[in-house]
Amino acid sequence: MKFAFYPGCVSRGGCPELYSAANLVCDKLGIELEEMPGASCTGAGVLQEKNRLLGDILNARTFAMAEKIGSPIMTICSTCQGVMAQARHRMNADADYLEEINSHLADEDLHFSGDIEIKHLLWVLIEDYGLEKLLPLVTKPLKGMRLSPFYGCYIVRPTEALQTDDNPERKVALETLIEALGATLVDFEGKTRCCGFPILTINPKNSMAMVAKHTAEVKDLGSDAMVTPCPLCHLNLDGFQPKAASQAGRSIDMPIIHLPQMIGMALGIAPKDLGMKRHIVSTQKLELKLQEA
Amino acid sequence: MNVTIKVKRFDADAEKPESYWEEFTTEVADNATVLDALIQVREDQDGTLSLRCSCRSAICGSCAMRINGQGGLACKTPAVDAVIDGTITVEPAGNMPVIKDLVTNFDGFWDKINQVTPYLQPQGPEPEAEYIASNESMLHLSGVTACIMCGSCVSDCTVLEVDPTFLGPAALAKAYRFTADPRDGDEDGVSLDRLKDLGQKSGMWDCTRCMACVTACPKGVDPMDRIMALREQAMDAGLTNNNGARHAEAFVELVGHSGSLDELKLPVKTVGIFNVPALLSYVPVGIRSLRRGKLPSLFHKKIEGVENVRRLVKKLEK
Numbered sequence A: 001m002k003f004a005f006y007p008g009c010v011s012r013g014g015c016p017e018l019y020s021a022a023n024l025v026c027d028k029l030g031i032e033l034e035e036m037p038g039a040s041c042t043g044a045g046v047l048q049e050k051n052r053l054l055g056d057i058l059n060a061r062t063f064a065m066a067e068k069i070g071s072p073i074m075t076i077c078s079t080c081q082g083v084m085a086q087a088r089h090r091m092n093a094d095a096d097y098l099e100e101i102n103s104h105l106a107d108e109d110l111h112f113s114g115d116i117e118i119k120h121l122l123w124v125l126i127e128d129y130g131l132e133k134l135l136p137l138v139t140k141p142l143k144g145m146r147l148s149p150f151y152g153c154y155i156v157r158p159t160e161a162l163q164t165d166d167n168p169e170r171k172v173a174l175e176t177l178i179e180a181l182g183a184t185l186v187d188f189e190g191k192t193r194c195c196g197f198p199i200l201t202i203n204p205k206n207s208m209a210m211v212a213k214h215t216a217e218v219k220d221l222g223s224d225a226m227v228t229p230c231p232l233c234h235l236n237l238d239g240f241q242p243k244a245a246s247q248a249g250r251s252i253d254m255p256i257i258h259l260p261q262m263i264g265m266a267l268g269i270a271p272k273d274l275g276m277k278r279h280i281v282s283t284q285k286l287e288l289k290l291q292e293a
Numbered sequence B: 001m002n003v004t005i006k007v008k009r010f011d012a013d014a015e016k017p018e019s020y021w022e023e024f025t026t027e028v029a030d031n032a033t034v035l036d037a038l039i040q041v042r043e044d045q046d047g048t049l050s051l052r053c054s055c056r057s058a059i060c061g062s063c064a065m066r067i068n069g070q071g072g073l074a075c076k077t078p079a080v081d082a083v084i085d086g087t088i089t090v091e092p093a094g095n096m097p098v099i100k101d102l103v104t105n106f107d108g109f110w111d112k113i114n115q116v117t118p119y120l121q122p123q124g125p126e127p128e129a130e131y132i133a134s135n136e137s138m139l140h141l142s143g144v145t146a147c148i149m150c151g152s153c154v155s156d157c158t159v160l161e162v163d164p165t166f167l168g169p170a171a172l173a174k175a176y177r178f179t180a181d182p183r184d185g186d187e188d189g190v191s192l193d194r195l196k197d198l199g200q201k202s203g204m205w206d207c208t209r210c211m212a213c214v215t216a217c218p219k220g221v222d223p224m225d226r227i228m229a230l231r232e233q234a235m236d237a238g239l240t241n242n243n244g245a246r247h248a249e250a251f252v253e254l255v256g257h258s259g260s261l262d263e264l265k266l267p268v269k270t271v272g273i274f275n276v277p278a279l280l281s282y283v284p285v286g287i288r289s290l291r292r293g294k295l296p297s298l299f300h301k302k303i304e305g306v307e308n309v310r311r312l313v314k315k316l317e318k
C-alpha cells in the first residue's frame, strides 16, 4: 500500500511531533509513503479568500505531482484534506476550469487529469488498511483510557466535496477507531464544531472562548484526552488552552493528542518517540493509564 | 412506516422551566417528512407539542429546527432518511432563546437583518430613467435572494455559540445581496460605507469559515461563501487596515515566498508590526512552545523548486 504523502506545513512547523508520529505509525503498519518535496501549501482556505484561482492552481500542481508518482494522496491534516478536496471538487465539476488551471501548470510540465483520490490517514486506516488488519497489530490496547474525538471543520464539511454520502463510515471514523483500539469513547456534541484557530489573530477572545468551551466540556464529562486528526485544532486547543482557561476563569488541563499518537500508543510505540513531551498540556497522566493498561 | 421521534421539550412559562427529552412512536406514510411525523404526534398523542410550520414545502421558512443535531427544515427532510438507530432526534434551532418546545424567538435574528440596512442605497447621481442592472448580476444575486429567512444557518453557527453579537451568516449573506448589487453604492456599484460597517467588530472578519451554515442552509445560499466574497470586496475596495485582511494578504505573501506557510511570521503580519500589545499577547505561548521544542524553526525551510510557486503567485497576484 503506497501513498503520495502530503504532510502539510503545520506538521513540519508548529507540530513536528505529528510528522514523526505519522511516519513511525505508517512504517510500523507497512504503509509506504513517498513525499512530494516540491508540493506547496494548500492555502488553508485563507489564501483562497484573497485568490481562489491561485489556491486551486497550487493544489492542482500537487495533484499532478502525485499523479506522476502514480499513487493516491495521503494527508495528516483535516484542513489540508478539506481544502484539497474542495479544490478537486471544483475542477472535477468544470472541464473549462480544469483546462484553465492546467494551462498554468504547463510551464512545469505538469498536468492534472481532473480526479485523484485524496485521503486523510484517518480514512486510510478504516477504508484501505482496514481494522481487520490493524487490530491484530495492537499490542497495547488503550483499556481504561477515556477519549473524546475532535474532527476539525474541514474534514466534516462540506459533505459533497468530502464524498461523505458515498462513504458514510467517514462520519464516525474517529469514534470507530477510539473504540476499536480499546479506549472508552466519551462522545460530545462539540466534536464537529470549530476550534477557533482561523480567528486566533482576528478575534482572540472568541477563539479562546471556543477552545475553553470544547476542552472544558469533555473535561467535565470525565475524558482523559481529546484526539484530533487536525494539527491546526491541536495548535489552538493545546497551545492556547492555558490562555483559554484563564479567560474562562477555570482550570481545564485537557491533553490533546494527534491521531497518529493514539494509534502509535496502541501499536506499542513509546509516548516519548511519539513526541508527547512536546505538547503544552502535559500528557503524563494519560501515559500512566497506558502503563496500567 | 413506524417511526420513533425523540423531541427536546421546554416551556418558558412553566413553573420551573427545564428542558427534557420525550419519545413518541407514530405511524406515518413512507414518504412522510419529519414535519409530518411531528404533526402526527401533535394530532394523535400530545396536543401541547409546539412547533411552527406553514407552507410544508420549504418556502415559508417557519419550520427550522435541529434534526439529529443539524439545523435544517423539518418539511424538507424525509423521515426515512433521518432515522438513526431507529430514532429521529429533534431539538429547537440553536443560538436563539426557546419559547416552547420547537418554537424559538427570532427577535435577535430580525434585529441583525435590520442592522445591515436591508434595502438598496444608491449613492451616485440618479439616472434619467430606471436603474439598469445586467442580467448576469441579477442572476448571480438570485443565489442569495433564495434565502427564506429560516434561521437554520444561525442555528448552527459556531461563532454565535460563543459570541451573540456576531452578525451571523443570514445577515451577512443579506448584506452581500446589497454590496453585490450594481445599483447599490457609488456609480461603479461599490458600496464602500456598507463594507466599512461590515468590517467592524462582530462583522465579516469574525467568521471562522467553519462551513456549518453552508451545510445547514436548505436553499443553497452558501452564506460562508458570501462572507468570503464580502472580504474580497472589502480588500478590493482598499479596506485592508484590519487583522483579517492582513491575515489573508500575509498568507499569499508567505506562501509566495517559501511555498509553504511560516506560522512564526503569520501573527506578526496579521496583527501588524506596530500593534505591540497584540504581538505581546502571543509571547507567552511562544515561550511555552519554545521550551517544549515546538516553535517553528526561525529559518523557515523553503520547498524544492520554490521558484515555480513564486512565479505562479506573481502571475496571478491581484
Ligand code: SF4
Pocket: B153, B156, B157, B158, B159, B160, B168, B169, B206, B207, B208, B209, B210, B211, B212, B213, B214, B223, B224, B227
Ligand atoms: S462559516 Fe462563518 S458564518 Fe458560517 S457558521 Fe461558520 S462561523 Fe458562522
Ligand code: SF4
Pocket: B146, B147, B148, B149, B150, B151, B152, B153, B154, B169, B170, B173, B216, B217, B218, B219, B220, B221, B222, B223
Ligand atoms: S441563508 Fe439559508 S439557512 Fe440561512 S436563513 Fe437564509 S435560507 Fe435559511
Ligand code: FES
Pocket: B052, B053, B054, B055, B056, B057, B058, B059, B060, B061, B062, B063, B064, B073, B074, B075, B076
Ligand atoms: S413549513 Fe414552510 S419551510 Fe417548512
